[in-house]
Amino acid sequence: MTIATKGKGNPEGLAGDKYFISLIEHAADGIAILQDGVFKMVNTALARMSGYDKKELLGMPFTHLLTPQSQKLTIERYQARLAGKKVRPVYEIKAISKDGKIRDIEINAALTEYEGRVADEIIVRDVTERKQVEHNLQERMKELGGLYRIASIAERPGITLDEINQETVKLLPQGWQYPEVACAQLTIDGKEFRTANYRETEWKQFADIKVHGIKAGMVVVGYLEERPASDEGPFLKEERSLIDAVAERLGQITDRKQAEEALADEVTRRRILIDQSRDGIVVLDENGKVYEANQQFAEMLGYTPEEATQLHVWDWEFVFPREQVLEMIRSVDAAGDHFETQHRRKDGTTIDVEISTNGAICAGQKLIFCVCRDITERKQAEEELKLRAQILDGATDIIQVHDASDNFVYVNEAACIAYGYSREELMKMKLTQIVAPERLRPLASDRQELLETGHIIVESAHMRKDGSVFPVEVHARTIESGGGKLFLTVARDITERKQVEEALKAEKNKLQSLIDAIEDGLNIRDKDFNIIYQNEPVRRLYGDRIGEKCYRVYEGRDRVCDGCP
Structure with missing residues (x-):
């Protein structure tokens, strides 16, 4: 047969x-x-x-x-x-x-x-699409992390613009794909700030720093050695977005710091506390008219200080109607109030503001002191973060970020569904609480390998809230954040794949059993008439003849039998 x-x-x-x-x-x-x-x-x-x-x-x-x-x-x-x-x-x-x-x-x-x-x-x-998602996620986190660190530097009390620029230029190489061979330089208002390893190179990208729409300087990031070609020379398109965002942010910081430093030089009796504030400060009388306003408040609304003193609160308040504003003025006291609203600028555009108010009696007249903070950028950042979270929540794979102590710092919606916990519950848990007990011991060696290589792929078993266990394939990598090293994991339920593997194994064994049970002689040859399989009855008759021509072994011929296909 x-x-x-x-x-x-x-x-x-x-x-x-x-x-x-x-x-x-x-x-x-x-x-x-x-x-x-x-x-x-x-x-x-x-x-x-x-x-x-x-x-x-x-x-x-x-x-x-x-x-x-x-x-x-x-x-x-x-x-x-x-x-x-x-x-x-x-x-x-x-x-x-x-x-x-x-x-x-x-x-x-x-x-x-x-x-x-x-x-x-x-x-x-x-896994091309998944790798791209992982890459995009990491690049977005690098971009947000870099911008956050720059913003944090700029927010330090008493820091000068030169100090901001020098610390910023040291941070820049960390946000690029090859930080070990990256260097950076900032030029602004005739001053240069460089990393210690900076030198002119042919592999560089740059972005203009603009203040009030006018070029004030430039950000340059370069590679000291040639690197593989990408979207813009050796640079990624995400790095173009990052350097543009850094330049824009530095322009904003420069604009703000220059204004602050100029204001700091204007020492007057009534503006020592007010005009040095980075927030808009306006004092209203009980009729809603501007009693006094600082420079920042006028600039927030696009007016000159002189124009600002001629305004009433309803000239810029965009959310609350006039009668409600007057009621708020009448009711505010020393305990004050804190709320968010929107202000309408002179040009008709609106900005998001956060306001703290306090009422006080001065010389027999009720005045309302208002500190107004422009939170437009923060609101935009919150919306952007919310959008990114929605994108991650739309992923079907389990995506989690945990710290070195195994505490979760982020979980997506797929994780909540897979484990049966609410997001609030998971954020109070540790990684070890969702790993099946039998997989806890290998977890230590997996983590060591992850720390050494920066990226691992392992199979594990995770446990749901109800105690049931399911197999997962875990892709983990380390990521750097301002607070230290974090661990990003993307886990996929491979229950179906495991079932396929088991079915393959069972069918393979079944097929082998059927062949072994055949009592007649059975051999298999390839298209060149070479014997590639003999069962036991054939081996008893002819011996082990694997690899030989079937017509020689069985027919004693030197050529293919007549009629043989």
């Missing part, structure tokens, strides 16, 4: 029942069996992923689909598995599709036996 030649009636190279074949064909991940480095079986998902037809893939070397660096890694891991060494079954490499595009793929490989010989059983997943 002979099984049909591979590549003819069954091009997938797999004999089995319809359920087994359907299970593989409908899997979302690519599935293949490799033997001697070439494809022996592939499913439709892998063909679609690679861009080749299944017939083209069968017999093709697996390395034909990989970049040179990935070929080397894959061969090394395969040889290590053959040698019995412990090798992580899951790893990421880069593949080349038929159209020449390079994609990130994740390989889950294990040794198996196929048609009586050692083979590699692999599951392939296209």
Whole structure:
């Protein structure tokens, strides 16, 4: 009895029942069996992923689909598995599709036996989109972190503009892709601020610092060595956004600091406390008319100080109607009030403001002291952060950030759904509380590897609120923040994949059992008439003749038998 030649009636190279074949064909991940480095079986998902037809893939070397660096890694891991060494079954490499595009793929490989010989059983997943999401997330966090640190520097009491610029230029290389070879320079109002390693280089990008729409300086970030080409020379498009944002922020800081320093020089009796404030301060009488206002308040609204003294509160108040404003003025006392509203500027635009008010009697007249803070940027930042949170909450994978003490500092909506906890509950928990008990011991070694390499991919098991456990594939990486090192993890429930793996294993065993139970002689040959399998009855009759020509062994002929396909 002979099984049909591979590549003819069954091009997938797999004999089995319809359920087994359907299970593989409908899997979302690519599935293949490799033997001697070439494809022996592939499913439709892998063909679609690679861009080749299944017939083209069968017999093709697996390395034909990989970049040179990935070929080397894959061969090394395969040889290590053959040698019995412990090798992580899951790893990421880069593949080349038929159209020449390079994609990130994740390989889950294990040794198996196929048609009586050692083979590699692999599951392939296209992770290009996920890698891009991880990259974008990290770049966004770097960008926000850099801008936050610059803002924090600018907010230090008593710090000068020169000190802000010098500390800012030291921070800049950390926000770029290759900080170890990055340098930076700021020029503003004729002054230069540089990192210690700065020198002129051909690999640089820059952005103008503008104050009141006029160029006042420039931010320059360069690489001391050549780096791979990207969106803008060796620089990422995100780095263009970052340097533009830094320049814009420095322009705002410069504008504000210059105004503050100019105001600080104007020492007058009544403006020692008022005009040095970075907030707008206005004093109203009980009729809502401006009694006195500082320079900042007038500038917030786009008026000159002289124009500001002629205004009533309803000339700029945008939210509350006139009668309600008058009632608020009448009711405010020394205890004061604190609220947010919007002010209308002279040009008709509006700004978000935070106001603290106090009422007091001065020389028999009730006056209302108002401190107005422009929170437009803060509101915009809050909206941007809210949008980013919504984007992360829209992800189907579990995304979490925790600190070195395993305390969660961020979880997305998918995490809440997966574990059965509310966001408030999860934010009070530690990572170890959602890891299944049997996986706590490997967690320590995984963490050590993460600290050493900065990125790991592991399989683990997580536990829901109800105590049930589910398998996950975890991609973890370290990220730097102003508060120290954090750990970003993206976890995916792989219950379905595990079920597929178990089904594959069961069907493989079932197929082998069927073959072993055959009492008649059974052999399998390839398309070149080489014997590639013999069952026990055939071996008893002819001996172990694997690799020899079937017509010589069984017919004693020197050529193919007549009529043999």
